[in-house]
Amino acid sequence: MTLASSSTSDITYNFAYLDEQTKRMIRRALLKAIAVPGYQVPFGSREMPLARGWGTGGIQITAAIIGADDVLKVIDQGADDTTNAVSIRRFFARVAGVATTEATEEATIIQTRHRIPEAPLSADQVLVYQVPQPEPLRKLEPRETETRKMHGYGEYGLMQVRLYEDIARFGHIATTYDYPALVNGRYVMAPTPIPKFDNPKMDHMPALQLFGAGREKRIYAVPPYTTVRSLDFDDHPFQVQRWSRPCELCGAGDSYLDEVVIDDQGSRMFVCSDTDYCEGRRAEGHVGTQLEQSAGQRLTGGSS
Amino acid sequence: MNVIGDMVPALALSAPLLRVDGLTKFYGVQRGCEGISFELYPGEILGIVGESGSGKSTLLQCLAGLLAPTNGDIHFRNTQGAEVDVLALPEPERRRLMRSEWGIVHQNPRDGLRMGISAGGNVGERMMAVGKRHYGQIRATALDWLSRVEIEGGRIDHKPSQFSGGMQQRLQIARILVSEPRLVFMDEPTGGLDVSVQAKLLDLLRVLVRDLGISAIVVTHDLAVARLLTDRLMVMKDGHVVETGLTDQVLDDPHHPYTQLLTSAVLQA
Amino acid sequence: MANSSRHGECEAMRAMIEVQGLCKRFVLHNQGGAQLPVFEDVSFSVAAGEAVVLTGPSGTGKSTFLRLLYGNYKASSGAVRVRHEGQWIDIAGDAPRLVIEVRRRTLGYVSQFLRVIPRVTTLDIVKDTMISRGVDESEADQRARAILGRLNLPETLWKLAPATFSGGEQQRVNIARTFVDPAPILLLDEPTASLDQRNRDVVVDLIGEARHKGTAIVGIFHDDETRERIATRSFDLIPFKQAA
Numbered sequence: 001m002t003l004a005s006s007s008t009s010d011i012t013y014n015f016a017y018l019d020e021q022t023k024r025m026i027r028r029a030l031l032k033a034i035a036v037p038g039y040q041v042p043f044g045s046r047e048m049p050l051a052r053g054w055g056t057g058g059i060q061i062t063a064a065i066i067g068a069d070d071v072l073k074v075i076d077q078g079a080d081d082t083t084n085a086v087s088i089r090r091f092f093a094r095v096a097g098v099a100t101t102e103a104t105e106e107a108t109i110i111q112t113r114h115r116i117p118e119a120p121l122s123a124d125q126v127l128v129y130q131v132p133q134p135e136p137l138r139k140l141e142p143r144e145t146e147t148r149k150m151h152g153y154g155e156y157g158l159m160q161v162r163l164y165e166d167i168a169r170f171g172h173i174a175t176t177y178d179y180p181a182l183v184n185g186r187y188v189m190a191p192t193p194i195p196k197f198d199n200p201k202m203d204h205m206p207a208l209q210l211f212g213a214g215r216e217k218r219i220y221a222v223p224p225y226t227t228v229r230s231l232d233f234d235d236h237p238f239q240v241q242r243w244s245r246p247c248e249l250c251g252a253g254d255s256y257l258d259e260v261v262i263d264d265q266g267s268r269m270f271v272c273s274d275t276d277y278c279e280g281r282r283a284e285g286h287v288g289t290q291l292e293q294s295a296g297q298r299l300t301g302g303s304s
Numbered sequence: 305m306n307v308i309g310d311m312v313p314a315l316a317l318s319a320p321l322l323r324v325d326g327l328t329k330f331y332g333v334q335r336g337c338e339g340i341s342f343e344l345y346p347g348e349i350l351g352i353v354g355e356s357g358s359g360k361s362t363l364l365q366c367l368a369g370l371l372a373p374t375n376g377d378i379h380f381r382n383t384q385g386a387e388v389d390v391l392a393l394p395e396p397e398r399r400r401l402m403r404s405e406w407g408i409v410h411q412n413p414r415d416g417l418r419m420g421i422s423a424g425g426n427v428g429e430r431m432m433a434v435g436k437r438h439y440g441q442i443r444a445t446a447l448d449w450l451s452r453v454e455i456e457g458g459r460i461d462h463k464p465s466q467f468s469g470g471m472q473q474r475l476q477i478a479r480i481l482v483s484e485p486r487l488v489f490m491d492e493p494t495g496g497l498d499v500s501v502q503a504k505l506l507d508l509l510r511v512l513v514r515d516l517g518i519s520a521i522v523v524t525h526d527l528a529v530a531r532l533l534t535d536r537l538m539v540m541k542d543g544h545v546v547e548t549g550l551t552d553q554v555l556d557d558p559h560h561p562y563t564q565l566l567t568s569a570v571l572q573a
Numbered sequence: 574m575a576n577s578s579r580h581g582e583c584e585a586m587r588a589m590i591e592v593q594g595l596c597k598r599f600v601l602h603n604q605g606g607a608q609l610p611v612f613e614d615v616s617f618s619v620a621a622g623e624a625v626v627l628t629g630p631s632g633t634g635k636s637t638f639l640r641l642l643y644g645n646y647k648a649s650s651g652a653v654r655v656r657h658e659g660q661w662i663d664i665a666g667d668a669p670r671l672v673i674e675v676r677r678r679t680l681g682y683v684s685q686f687l688r689v690i691p692r693v694t695t696l697d698i699v700k701d702t703m704i705s706r707g708v709d710e711s712e713a714d715q716r717a718r719a720i721l722g723r724l725n726l727p728e729t730l731w732k733l734a735p736a737t738f739s740g741g742e743q744q745r746v747n748i749a750r751t752f753v754d755p756a757p758i759l760l761l762d763e764p765t766a767s768l769d770q771r772n773r774d775v776v777v778d779l780i781g782e783a784r785h786k787g788t789a790i791v792g793i794f795h796d797d798e799t800r801e802r803i804a805t806r807s808f809d810l811i812p813f814k815q816a817a
Contacts, residue, residue, distance in 0.1 A: 140418070153396035157433030161418075161425045164432065167439050168422055168461050233439040345670050503691035510690065514705060532690050536669045550644055550669045557646040561602030568603065
């Protein structure tokens with residue numbers, strides 16, 4: 001699946017930029033990660049042509065699994081048209097010559113930072129997460145030797161302490177992103193900086209979920225149809241964010257909304273963070289309040 | 305004399321909680337402690353005294369699982385009444401033992417507390433570690449323990465860094481005793497505190513230990529602390545135990561030359 | 574008041590203490606290993622309900638003898654057996670934990686000095702004896718208040734720690750904590766030394782009451798009057814004094 005290259009690819013690079021040995025090394029790490037859901041597998045993270053912390057972990061995973069006939073979608077903050085998303089998509093178009101898309105359902109591989117698409121994913125799709133900090137216990141326990149033991153022995157009391165601190169301080173669990181979740185009843189993982197709104201989507205997802213942390217040199221995975229349970233207290237159950245109003249562009253009441261400043265006067269509007277989802281709904285004729293009011297103002301959906 | 309002969313010579317007391325045989329720790333060729341053997345019974349408080357460098361801290365660290373001994377055995381009778389070979393326990397079980405049935409009070413509270421976490425979180429950690437998942441109950445228990453160590457309930461959400469040294473030490477004690485351990489190790493528990501604060505802490509420790517029926521091993525260089533807190537003493541010098549016995553007997557009628565020197569060198573304890 | 578034990582001749586005279594061949598000498602290692610012999614081969618017995626007063630001039634080792642009975646000093650040889658809940662425990666030879674258990678329940682000791690944790694209140698000190706024996710809090714409180722009142726310790730002092738009290742007041746706290754729940758055996762080292770006549774009378778009464786309930790008492794009393802009022806028998810250590 002890796003030897004094909006299209007006419008548009010830059011042939012001075014190996015297919016998908018990484019050499020074949022490196023891809024094999026990463027695939028071995030991926031296989032182990034899939035076999036032990038939620039377990040952080042160390043891997044030899046390579047220098048990539050962009051700074052660490054900009055998604056090098058996700059890019060290396062994508063490079064290791066992508067084939068010539070894959071269709072790649074890249075999102076950043078839910079949007080397909082932000083700088084990081086555009087750059088990564090262009091990168092793979094150039095070094096692998098693969099087709100790219102913004103439509104969730106067309107993609108076979110979706111590389112993401114911050115969001116899981118609103119549209120349900122299917123069993124023939126792979127979701128690749130870019131992870132800044134793979135260790136959910138790090139903020140509480142700085143010693144790597146100790147956190148490894150805590151994972152190894154399933155000592156997750158400390159994780160609960162973090163949630164306790166939230167309730168003590170704010171009256172509720174105030175952690176809104178990177179909300180810790182227990183995978184397959186065994187390992188607690190950091191679901192990257194996705195909002196906790198997306199945590200329930202990870203549970204029993206038909207698509208394979210792969211997580212890469214380039215700077216921290218870790219790979220972990222959630223195989224299809226695996227239990228992902230967000231940690232909570234009996235008397236403070238896990239809850240996702242809710243908004244008092246629907247998306248002002250497409251009227252969706254079930255999506256994650258971004259607050260967007262729209263002029264110099266500080267006016268704001270709430271719109272879907274998933275641009276593809278929002279556009280798709282508008283194409284189907286759904287209309288939000290903002291579009292109703294300013295039908296003539298040529299407001300477009302890609303407003304972030 | 306027949307009366308005496310007919311009677312059972314020893315009390316039918318329970319079996320030892322901790323059995324230590326020939327515990328030895330060498331740092332390379334340097335001796336930390338050597339050939340230490342003793343038994344600790346339920347409810348007993350054993351003091352280990354000696355000067356700095358006598359090996360008492362090394363011994364405590366070996367006993368508490370913080371340091372791997374070079375030689376020797378440690379057996380602990382767990383809640384099920386079975387005697388377990390502590391040094392042969394798989395690590396996860398030893399860690400479970402250390403955060404449930406055992407506790408360590410460090411001399412410096414910073415070593416025993418999580419400074420970035422509230423007082424309530426510090427006390428609650430051991431409960432959450434054993435699977436408690438009801439916030440309201442965890443908090444209520446934490447509040448109860450704060451009051452038992454005389455920390456105002458209103459300070460439950462404050463971080464230990466905002467506490468005085470004495471309060472930090474009391475918080476450390478609450479954090480450990482909340483799991484109702486059966487064996488507590490204390491390393492100079494009143495070490496860094498003002499004399500006036502020491503007394504209060506000593507009384508608190510003594511009452512808590514008695515009420516909970518805890519056994520304790522207390523390392524101290526302060527003979528007054530040893531007298532007030534412990535039932536029995538082991539006097540250490542150069543890594544060896546030179547004298548053992550009832551605390552007041554060892555302090556008031558010392559037999560070993562070193563113990564005589566030690567007890568005569570301090571102000572009246 | 575004969576200097577001989579009559580135990581065994583009478584069923585009522587149940588032996589509580591049996592001392593056999595007790596010998597004590599101090600060795601001062603830091604003073605060239607100097608030996609200080611005190612006495613040797615003391616045999617001695619006390620029955621329930623007896624009050625034995627140790628006699629002899631100072632220096633004969635009366636306090637040392639009392640401390641040996643309590644286990645505060647270590648016997649050089651010999652045995653100090655006490656009857657503890659139906660069993661004989663050798664204070665001089667059995668495990669420290671047994672001695673501690675005996676002290677908790679059977680063996681009380683009043684010295685001339687009050688040794689307590691600083692900042693613990695008088696009331697708590699007196700209650701502590703009972704609480705460690707399993708008496709419940711409210712009963713302990715009631716009894717503690719009663720005996721402190723009886724010993725004429727002003728109520729204003731009860732909630733204070735005794736560190737700042739006068740010698741006589743401290744002594745009464747010491748007596749209160751012991752007599753609030755008298756153990757089956759009491760060792761008294763001049764408990765009335767710094768008391769005025771009125772309080773000395775109270776202490777004599779307390780000792781008498783304990784004795785009538787069957788407590789075996791061994792004591793040192795310097796003034797003759799108190800000694801006469803308390804003793805059922807005296808015991809002289811001079812015959813056992815070692816020729817140094």
